[in-house]
Amino acid sequence: MSMTDLDPAIIEACAFYDAHYAGADPIFLEPGKKLMLGDRAHPRRCRFCRLQEPAVTFKDEAHALPAAFGNTGLFSRYECDACNHLFGEGIENQLGNWSKPMRTLGRIKGRSGVPTIKKPGPDKCWRVEFDGSGFQLSHYEDEPFFEIDEAAKQIRFQLHRDTYTPVAALKGLVKIGLTLIPEVEVANFRETYDWIRDPDHRRNFVSEFPVFRTFVPGPMRNDLIVLMLMRRRASVDNVPYAFFTMAYGNEVLQVFLPSIIQDACIDGRPLTLPAFPNPGSRDAARYGRPRVKVEHLTGREPVRGETVPAVFGFDEMRMSGGDSPPT
Ligand SMILES: [Zn+2]
Numbered sequence: 131m132s133m134t135d136l137d138p139a140i141i142e143a144c145a146f147y148d149a150h151y152a153g154a155d156p157i158f159l160e161p162g163k164k165l166m167l168g169d170r171a172h173p174r175r176c177r178f179c180r181l182q183e184p185a186v187t188f189k190d191e192a193h194a195l196p197a198a199f200g201n202t203g204l205f206s207r208y209e210c211d212a213c214n215h216l217f218g219e220g221i222e223n224q225l226g227n228w229s230k231p232m233r234t235l236g237r238i239k240g241r242s243g244v245p246t247i248k249k250p251g252p253d254k255c256w257r258v259e260f261d262g263s264g265f266q267l268s269h270y271e272d273e274p275f276f277e278i279d280e281a282a283k284q285i286r287f288q289l290h291r292d293t294y295t296p297v298a299a300l301k302g303l304v305k306i307g308l309t310l311i312p313e314v315e316v317a318n319f320r321e322t323y324d325w326i327r328d329p330d331h332r333r334n335f336v337s338e339f340p341v342f343r344t345f346v347p348g349p350m351r352n353d354l355i356v357l358m359l360m361r362r363r364a365s366v367d368n369v370p371y372a373f374f375t376m377a378y379g380n381e382v383l384q385v386f387l388p389s390i391i392q393d394a395c396i397d398g399r400p401l402t403l404p405a406f407p408n409p410g411s412r413d414a415a416r417y418g419r420p421r422v423k424v425e426h427l428t429g430r431e432p433v434r435g436e437t438v439p440a441v442f443g444f445d446e447m448r449m450s451g452g453d454s455p456p457t
Pocket residue numbers: 176177178179180181186209210211212213214
């Protein structure tokens with residue numbers, strides 16, 4: 131791809147990020163790759179609750195990002211067992227509920243495979259599941275839930291999202307970034323660590339920290355996760371201090387890591403930032419350009435019954451459970 135094929139907005143965003151931020155080397159997670167963050171020395175200290183051995187233990191494998199995203203290889207040595215359980219049952223579970231429709235559509239394999247999405251409730255109505263080769267959409271005739279556009283070769287439907295509390299899902303994302311940052315940066319995020327550990331999600335912390343969600347259309351690997359951490363350049367004081375990006379399947383999430391100390395310089399200033407640029411699929415003419423959505427995960431009350439619109443393109447359709455249509 132040459133520069134001239136790129137969207138001018140992408141070129142502009144590249145220039146913006148290059149001028150304002152510097153990045154650490156990206157982490158590429160693939161099946162079979164194991165990486166352990168933090169050093170081996172004892173006594174170990176937990177960077178989340180600040181306690182050290184023997185007051186806390188480090189027996190469990192602490193995932194740097196939840197296994198639901200397909201991570202089987204990135205762990206840290208600085209998350210104690212108590213914090214690991216607290217996050218697993220709380221904010222990581224909330225993040226899991228929020229991200230489940232995207233993970234199903236991206237064919238992301240968690241501990242028990244690609245998540246299946248069903249209509250909630252006891253009735254057998256519809257389900258979307260991935261069987262290893264393709265998606266199976268099952269529904270019962272009295273309640274069709276998808277629309278087929280044969281001319282455009284598309285299926286459109288609404289996926290149900292499990293109940294989640296937006297700010298808790300945001301904490302789950304921020305926790306990933308706070309796990310990735312180098313030890314020398316930890317002091318800049320003291321209040322942020324306390325905030326993500328606080329099970330009271332009604333507490334006010336930062337008023338506005340958008341999450342950019344970029345959807346990259348077209349076929350993408352479902353077994354590669356790319357994590358990238360970016361920090362503001364020393365000469366810059368008009369943008370947030372730090373953020374990370376996490377690319378998995380067809381999605382890239384860009385999450386800011388609020389720092390009370392380092393972000394004081396942008397307090398009260400209106401911010402307009404472009405999303406971190408993504409060049410998109412190699413065949414953008416066929417699949418379309420990446421689409422950016424800004425997620426405001428600031429709601430403090432549980433959200434029930436939300437739906438997420440989804441579109442599948444298809445090359446062929448196979449009918450099952452009845453007579454095949456003539457071809
Ligand atoms: Zn801890």
